[in-house]
Amino acid sequence: MSLTKSAIFATIATVMAGGALRAQEFKIGVVVELSGDNATGGNVAKRGYDLWAMAVNETGGIQIGKKKYPVKLFYGDAQSNPSQGAAAAERLITQEHVDLMFGPYASSVANAVGPVVEKYKIPMINGSAESPLVWKPKFKFVFGSIPPVNFTGAACIDTLAHLSPAPKTAVVFGSNDTFSSSTATAFNEALIKQGIKVLKFNIVPEGQDLTPLLSAMKGLRPDLICFGGHDEELINLVKDLHQIDYTPKALLMHYGVTEPAFAEALKGDANQVFGGAVWTETTKTSSKILWKDSQTYAAASLKAFKVAADYTQGGCSAAGIAFQVALQKINATPPLSEAKREELVKALEAVDVETFYGRIKFATDGDYFHANSGISSLTVQIQNGVVKAVGPAKVAEVPTQYPMTPWAKR
Amino acid sequence: MELLPQALVDGIMLGAIYIAIAIAFSLVFGVLHVIDFAVGEWIMLGAFAGFYLNLWGKVDPFLMLPIVFIVFFGLGYLLQPVIQRVLSGHKGNPLLMALVFTFGLGMIFRGTAQTFFGFYSHSIPSHFSNGSFYFEKGSFFLTISSVRLAGLVYSGVITLILNYLLRYTDFGLAVRALAQNKEAAGLMGVNNRRTNKVLYALYTGITAMTGVLIGVIISVNTKMGAEYSIFAFFVVVLAGMGYLAGVPAAALLLGIIQSVFLVYLDPGWTLLAVFGILYLILVVSPTGLFGKGWV
Numbered sequence A: 001m002s003l004t005k006s007a008i009f010a011t012i013a014t015v016m017a018g019g020a021l022r023a024q025e026f027k028i029g030v031v032v033e034l035s036g037d038n039a040t041g042g043n044v045a046k047r048g049y050d051l052w053a054m055a056v057n058e059t060g061g062i063q064i065g066k067k068k069y070p071v072k073l074f075y076g077d078a079q080s081n082p083s084q085g086a087a088a089a090e091r092l093i094t095q096e097h098v099d100l101m102f103g104p105y106a107s108s109v110a111n112a113v114g115p116v117v118e119k120y121k122i123p124m125i126n127g128s129a130e131s132p133l134v135w136k137p138k139f140k141f142v143f144g145s146i147p148p149v150n151f152t153g154a155a156c157i158d159t160l161a162h163l164s165p166a167p168k169t170a171v172v173f174g175s176n177d178t179f180s181s182s183t184a185t186a187f188n189e190a191l192i193k194q195g196i197k198v199l200k201f202n203i204v205p206e207g208q209d210l211t212p213l214l215s216a217m218k219g220l221r222p223d224l225i226c227f228g229g230h231d232e233e234l235i236n237l238v239k240d241l242h243q244i245d246y247t248p249k250a251l252l253m254h255y256g257v258t259e260p261a262f263a264e265a266l267k268g269d270a271n272q273v274f275g276g277a278v279w280t281e282t283t284k285t286s287s288k289i290l291w292k293d294s295q296t297y298a299a300a301s302l303k304a305f306k307v308a309a310d311y312t313q314g315g316c317s318a319a320g321i322a323f324q325v326a327l328q329k330i331n332a333t334p335p336l337s338e339a340k341r342e343e344l345v346k347a348l349e350a351v352d353v354e355t356f357y358g359r360i361k362f363a364t365d366g367d368y369f370h371a372n373s374g375i376s377s378l379t380v381q382i383q384n385g386v387v388k389a390v391g392p393a394k395v396a397e398v399p400t401q402y403p404m405t406p407w408a409k410r
Numbered sequence B: 001m002e003l004l005p006q007a008l009v010d011g012i013m014l015g016a017i018y019i020a021i022a023i024a025f026s027l028v029f030g031v032l033h034v035i036d037f038a039v040g041e042w043i044m045l046g047a048f049a050g051f052y053l054n055l056w057g058k059v060d061p062f063l064m065l066p067i068v069f070i071v072f073f074g075l076g077y078l079l080q081p082v083i084q085r086v087l088s089g090h091k092g093n094p095l096l097m098a099l100v101f102t103f104g105l106g107m108i109f110r111g112t113a114q115t116f117f118g119f120y121s122h123s124i125p126s127h128f129s130n131g132s133f134y135f136e137k138g139s140f141f142l143t144i145s146s147v148r149l150a151g152l153v154y155s156g157v158i159t160l161i162l163n164y165l166l167r168y169t170d171f172g173l174a175v176r177a178l179a180q181n182k183e184a185a186g187l188m189g190v191n192n193r194r195t196n197k198v199l200y201a202l203y204t205g206i207t208a209m210t211g212v213l214i215g216v217i218i219s220v221n222t223k224m225g226a227e228y229s230i231f232a233f234f235v236v237v238l239a240g241m242g243y244l245a246g247v248p249a250a251a252l253l254l255g256i257i258q259s260v261f262l263v264y265l266d267p268g269w270t271l272l273a274v275f276g277i278l279y280l281i282l283v284v285s286p287t288g289l290f291g292k293g294w295v
Helices: A003-022 A039-058 A082-094 A107-120 A149-161 A178-193 A211-218 A231-243 A260-270 A294-305 A311-329 A338-350 B004-032 B039-057 B061-087 B094-117 B146-168 B170-180 B182-187 B192-217 B225-239 B244-264 B267-284
Strands: A026-032 A062-064 A067-069 A071-077 A100-102 A124-126 A142-144 A169-175 A197-204 A224-228 A250-254 A274-277 A352-355 A358-361 A378-383 A386-391 B132-137 B140-145
Touching: A026 A039, A026 A082, A039 A071, A039 A231, A039 A294, A039 A311, A062 A311, A071 A082, A082 A100, A082 A107, A100 A311, A107 A124, A107 A142, A107 A178, A124 A311, A142 A311, A149 A178, A149 A224, A149 A250, A149 A274, A149 A378, A149 A386, A169 A178, A178 A197, A178 A224, A197 A211, A197 B267, A211 A231, A211 B004, A211 B140, A211 B244, A224 A231, A231 A250, A231 A260, A231 B146, A260 A378, A274 A386, A294 A311, A311 A338, A311 A352, A311 A358, B004 B039, B004 B061, B004 B140, B004 B146, B004 B170, B004 B192, B004 B225, B004 B244, B039 B061, B039 B094, B039 B192, B039 B225, B061 B094, B061 B192, B094 B225, B132 B146, B140 B146, B146 B170, B146 B192, B146 B244, B170 B182, B170 B192, B182 B192, B225 B244, B225 B267, B244 B267
Parallel strands: A026 A071, A026 A100, A100 A124, A124 A142, A169 A197, A169 A224, A224 A250, A250 A274
Antiparallel strands: A062 A067, A274 A378, A352 A358, A378 A386, B132 B140
């Protein structure tokens, strides 16, 4: 045998051996927004998925029967763009041959990735993506660990409606993206239900300077200002309100308030801002899988990333636990065949597990098919720079600070 | 109609930011013929410079503007010969190549900034951020934010300084000569290379200072550049490509249109209205509002 032939055979043998080795791990594709407008949330989601993978691999992998199978994450950058997200999902499925998928941060991107995983029959769990529109198509292969925002939004309004003196009027704004507009709609509907008069309800272009709108709103003197947007937009809104010197009785925002960067950027102005969440570092939970409670998870996050965990990050790690439990239940070993993936969907539908994040149980019917119906919504408020649960009453850590202290007196 | 004065004042304040973004951008286009698509990234880098200088020095950002100007003036001065090299190529379309070059430059700036500064949004605190002027009489009321008023003053000062430089100094004479005819200006003794370098450096210095202003008024993050690149381009097109004197009017018009739409009509239609009016003006007058821009 010539030297060339030997080299070719050796290469083929190495590739085959590599293939055999790769088959010993679960390959999980992750489409998140690592760049673009939603890079903050996308990277928060990435931290959640990474932390789960690190924790699982530290134990040797997912225990299936008597053997442990490590997990390997394959990332695709959605660039905060739905079409790029769909393309990244397609690439991960067809070229990387991933067994499972973790979903994006933004609902708009999740909406674009959903049909792709459905086409290739790859089970996907969204660790973020809270818009109710994500659940509208009722995809068989798409699950989510965070409940839709209409539940979270309604819970926040319920908390605010019962404050004293009760707010009587409100204005609602939402940025024009899938999640933020759904959030604003959820706030609006909940306010009407609670009998609070909505003086203005507007969906505004993303990134728009809202000062003219807020200056005009100042004349209406609303008790509540409710805003659906992302991190940067929330910071800008608080700064705008400070600049025009209007302090409402309560300011409610979603998502981004629970992200440590919000309080860091706004310093004292972040205090007393309300937000919606489904988990905080102090949420009382108990689990036998990876992290025994919220505090343990928060400590692990702080150690790994030197950043406090928020509920989006937690939701992404919880998504990993749901996969872990379902894979164990059906004794699935990598690589997963189409039949096994179909079986996994059934196993996910049957998942009912207590995690550090709370209970994970996916809805198997109704409007929010495959959304997590196991956890409840929280109202949070930033107090002295720290996110505190202030509602519902049974889980409140501290009393609400209400009405807000005027900006000038902070 | 009691909201109209407020809408107009807010529109003027918004327009003032657009003036600061677009004025030097327009000058560079008029003379160097460079459509610098990295304009938004110069703003972003300037904003981060202001953020870190404030973080480390604890000095009000408005006092740090000269430092930011000097640093970015130096960067622009060093970078201009590279752009000039692209512009002076003989193959293909040099103007198009310069456009692609600056677009790529912007992407490099953004990517590098994201790597070093991370993806979080920040805010630059300033003494001007506290407080506003408020007038109320009957149903009439008017709020003027002091930090936005400072922004208006800043834009006015920058415009006046540029006007003085261009009209009353030898440098300005050289710039105007180059804008009219490069060859003839060279024959009359204008140092083409040095003037171009100083001009581009002025542009990067002013744009970076505007970034600090935006960081104080709005916020700072690595994603902010794209939006301002678009607005800078719109203002310049509306003013008439390369027609510097049209920039303030075009920027104020853009700000007022946005403000009035936000207050009186559906805010969701604001950007569509801005684009619609821009296209309409260009259809009627392809050389901009005053008919004095490039065709």
